[in-house]
Ligand SMILES: Cc1ncc(C[n+]2csc(CCOP(=O)(O)OP(=O)(O)O)c2C)c(N)n1
């Protein structure tokens with residue numbers, strides 16, 4: 001567990017629009033193949049969780065608030081900078 | 086929301102579901118940037134700590150159900166009349182923070198008189214104006230904001246400006262009115278733009294909180310469904326065609342607002 005960041009995907013909110021795939025700087029998001037969420041969309045999946053930097057770009061572009069994003073604290077006691085703002 | 090996944094203790098949340106949104110699944114088309122704009126408003130309301138005293142006024146248009154999606158007090162106005170309703174709410178209850186959420190059909194066609202006079206009176210309300218260059222809800226007809234030559238269901242040969250006039254630049258129009266304290270045009274077409282749009286929404290609410298006058302954020306948004314494009318293509322189309330016609334940036338920053346900006 002050395003990943004700098006981590007996303008939690010609320011997959012039943014996802015509409016499979018693909019916008020997050022296009023902005024992820026490390027290209028670790030894809031739409032599910034042959035699998036659908038409860039709304040009938042192909043939900044987003046993460047291909048390589050270890051590569052996630054916690055940049056929150058996916059959360060910033062997502063129209064449906066699918067992502068919760070975490071970032072590993074840089075140093076003890078030092079809060080991570082806010083993603084937007 | 087968050088599933089049973091374990092969060093390592095040294096991981097800190099950098100993006101969480103805003104409290105000012107309900108958990109409802111929106112009816113917006115996949116990739117529609119109405120959802121992004123909802124999120125930004127909710128984040129700003131959370132960050133300013135004003136959720137319990139904010140009242141939204143929803144439009145007629147695709148955002149007609151906005152009251153289901155915001156975890157706030159909300160009213161639904163007749164088509165285009167949100168600024169009039171917001172005026173009433175704010176005047177009888179000056180401690181509330183009141184905003185309207187309006188599309189371009191709502192604000193720039195049927196509601197043109199309401200928005201101009203509310204701004205000109207300097208009502209202490211905030212308007213979030215979603216310009217997607219089309220009537221989304223009713224099936225993609227030409228709006229006052231539709232670009233010259235743009236094909237819509239009611240301009241199948243492209244908008245002919247000799248017949249239909251020119252796309253109307255609301256941020257510029259409202260910006261010249263003395264009652265308007267802060268007017269800006271932003272876009273939610275990429276991550277940096279979304280960040281700037283959020284800053285603008287925050288400033289617009291702060292202008293209201295400081296009692297400085299009317300504030301409006303026009304936001305260039307997409308309607309991929311009625312433009313006949315994929316969600317990603319729609320972002321690119323808006324950058325290529327809308328941004329050149331509708332320049333981004335502030336059209337009005339009153340002196341008092343400039344002072345507020347300097348306070349961070
Ligand atoms: C009095 C009245 N006239 C016309 C309509 C039909 N109508 C519903 S939504 C709409 C325009 C919506 O376009 P816009 O405001 O741009 O919002 P969008 O759907 O694109 O988000 C119209 C003309 C109506 N509901 N009420």
Ligand code: SF4
Pocket residue numbers: 013014015016017018019020021043044061062063064065066067116
């Ligand atoms: S941007 Fe959001 S709704 Fe669209 S595919 Fe990604 S997670 Fe799903």
Ligand code: SF4
Pocket residue numbers: 112113114117118119147217221222307308309310311
């Ligand atoms: S019709 Fe257009 S504006 Fe309405 S929800 Fe769909 S993409 Fe968004």
